[in-house]
Amino acid sequence: MHAELHVHPGPEALAAAVARRWATLAEEAIAEHGRFTVALSGGRTPRILYELLASPAWRDRLPWGQTELYLGDERCVPADHADSNARMVREALLDRLPHPPLFFPMVSDPMRPEQDAAHYASLLRERLGDAPIPTFDLILLGMGADGHFASLFPGTTALEDREAFALALREEQVGHRRISLGRRVIAAARRRIVMVTGADKRAALAEALHEPGSLLPIARLQRQASLEWHVDQAAYPAKPAAGV
Structure with missing residues (x-):
């Protein structure tokens, strides 16, 4: 699949570029079907x-009145x-807006992740379910130093799941129990933007972009x-390869 790469001097320049893309995609989505649906990522750069x-x-x-915000994982x-x-999204965005958009957090009962995952899958079918697969206008993704995206980590059963719209993760390696949108x-989504900052992501980013057979989760996606990549100079200081 196509990879579109944009390298920015730092996190602030990256955020400004993605804000411009957000505005353009919102205008296009609302002109086409009356609303703009976005799944948000957690992390420092999205904040x-x-x-x-x-x-x-x-x-x-x-x-904002025609925008709906969801989460990619929690x-x-x-x-x-x-x-x-969800707390980060509220503090960084929703609480600062005079008229915030609709927002759908993933977790209602931290002790029942399977129940919350099933509820979120039903929510997606209800609100985004005109097509066989619920379709966001935009999904914002980050990438970990291990190449994970959303909460789909290397070696986990969730990464291999090709059916679930949202699923609970049991694996101990991911720390807290989590809920994630599924790969499907x-x-x-109509557009996926991946935001990557920091030198600790450099090796995974280089592998994902330049090794066709990589098994990193983001490379498999x-x-x-x-994918539309927006990365800072620390994460990808080399000159982009021709054709990337």
């Missing part, structure tokens, strides 16, 4: 983006926990669906 989108320079330029923790992606839903 910079969300704070930018909520800033005075951006918030009044965006159609830790099974209370809504006020420091590791909660992520691959079906890239063979399944087109």
Whole structure:
């Protein structure tokens, strides 16, 4: 599949570029079908983006009333926990907007991840289910130093699942119990933007972009669906390979 690579000087420049893409994709989606649906990522770099989108320079330029926000993955923790992606989205974005968009967190009961995953899958079918697979206009993804995206980690059963729209993860290696969108839903989105910052991601990024047979989770996704990469200079300091 196609890989579109954009290298930025740092996280702030990366966030500004993705904000511009957000605005363009929102306009296109609303013109086509009346709303803009986005699955959000957690992490440091997305937080910079969300704070930018909520800033005075951006918030009044965006159609929040026709925007719906979801999560790509979440830790099974209370809504006020420091590791909660929903809490981060509220603090960085929603609480800073005069009229915030609809937002659908993943976790209602941290002790029942399977129940919450099933509920989220039903929610996606209900709100995004015109097609056989619920289809987001945009999914924002990060990438870990091990090449994982959302909560689909190397060697986990969730990564191999090709059917579930949302699923609970049991594997001990991922720390907190988690819920993640499945590969099927992520691959079906109209657009996937991957944001990568930091030198610790450099080796995984180089492998994903330049080794066709890589087994990294993000590389496997890239063979399944087109990715639009936005990376900073620390994560990818070399000159992009021709044709990437």
